[in-house]
Amino acid sequence: MALSLPGERSVVAGSHVNPVRGLFTWFAQAKAARARRKALRELLSLDAALLKDLGVSRADVLDAMTPRDGRTAGMVLNAARARNARG
Template identity: 75%
Template sequence: MALSLPGERSVVAGSHVNPVRALSAWFASAKLARARRKTLRGLLELDTTQLDDLGITRGDIVEASQARNGRTPGMVLNAARARNARL
């Protein structure tokens, strides 16, 4: 156990973490993730000709829904559109 001098602040008191702000950020992140899932589900409901007009396939949408490593679903779909445009 570490002792602190009367003039020292504890590590917790010195941190800039605000629990209300952290909770608010978590809710915003969850809301954004829900909106993305809803949008991707909506894309899956389109028929094949509509997806062709957009330049994507159902497989591209599934891949976008599983985006990882810093890639967003939008990045995955944009890359798929560019790849499919070249075909």
């Protein structure tokens, strides 16, 4: 058991963790994720011609719905638009 001097604070007392802030952060992230899923579903509801005008295909949108390797949905769609513009 470690002894502390009267003027020392414990590690927990010096921590800057705020559970309320963590809860609000979690809610904000969940809300943003829901908005992204809704936007991607709206893209899937467009017909192929409109998607082609946007520079993406239905397969690109499906890939963006499950981004991997730390890439966001926007990064996946931007890469698809650049790839489709070249080809």
